[in-house]
Amino acid sequence: MEEGTAKERRITGARVVACSPGRNFVTLVIETAGGVTGIGDATLNGRELAVASYLQDHVCPALIGCDAGMIEDIWQYLYRGAYWRRGPVTMSAIAGVDTALWDIKAKMANMPLYQLLGGRSRDRVLVYGHANGRDLEHTIEEMQRYREMGYRAIRLQSGVPGLQTAYGVSKDSLFYEPASDALPEEQVWDTARYLAFAPKLFERAREAAGPDIHLLHDVHHRLTPQEAARLGKALEPYSLFWMEDPTPAENQEAFRLIRQHTTTPLAVGEVFNTIHDCRELIQNQLIDYIRTTVVHAGGVTHLRRIADLASLYQVRTGSHGATDLSPVCMGTALHFDTWVPNFGIQEYMRHTEETDAVFPHDYRFEEGALFCGESPGHGVSLDEKLAAKYPYDPKQLPVARLTDGTLWNW
Ligand SMILES: O=C(O)C(=O)C[C@H](O)[C@H](O)CO
């Protein structure tokens, strides 16, 4: 049975809302003749207006008159039909459309999205928090704060002695926001100092947390494969849940070297857009967790393909969930996580109160897990009146340079 009549499902409006309630978000709103509206996240941190224009100028006009129920066909139309396939801008735009259409379909079926995907595989979604501090002891204090909040899995990021900045360390420790200036801030990176420090952090953390807390760490693409192999080996005694993005992954083969040297689990994929970015990593079992998300990897339709491929190789999901992925993405991800059989963990960086007010949602955090709600659709809406009070505010991610000025991976 199709939800609604063909007449009711006709798309009558598609528009982009860019707003900045504490940080920038791009949201696509799709309206149907039957009065059901769906929304999708299309935020690409630091490149928001490129996606907004892609949608507004090239995609929205083509959606008018389409049947909102034909999610797969619309996905293929946008992917194949553009001729220029893949890439973060294209795939975030497709994700915005795809998410809004799943929202509409689930609302028309009067079901929470996870029911439409195949129903529950679990009753809660294990999440990890992002504890960070200016130095080792401050990071341990923050880790304890996260434990008190109920988290069972905690990613630790710390300032490194001798370096002014390190990835993942915020000015306000609970809300991490790296996109701070209209032009990229320049930061200095020193691999040797980091490699000398990171194992000490996790030795101390494991001692303080005991064996029952999952500890994670994000290397944020900053090592060479050989350096990553060394770090993975040095961290083995502290049993990490994962080491994330140890080296850039354009060359998927690079992970073979890391894999051959360490049993520390590896997680990759927050910057991936399609199944082709991770196909070799998965098929050669070079990673343990795939971090692709709803918003940057073509929406629910494409993420499901990636998860299904991963499941054949016992690779589990561990979707990106930083603050630059809007509550619309988080709500949708939680329905996906509730369904997906090979779920591993979900990142959960909290949004600010301002953001949450613009995107009312029915997911909630309790005892280290997130629970998606039971309302029809993905359970997240957009308060457009409130959003209008927060106009788009240009901000870009920082860049990193080595101590001699060489541009490095931020
Ligand atoms: O949350 C993470 O794992 C990140 O690496 C966050 C990224 O730096 C952030 O989403 C970039 O916009």
Ligand SMILES: [Mg+2]
């Ligand atoms: Mg990361």
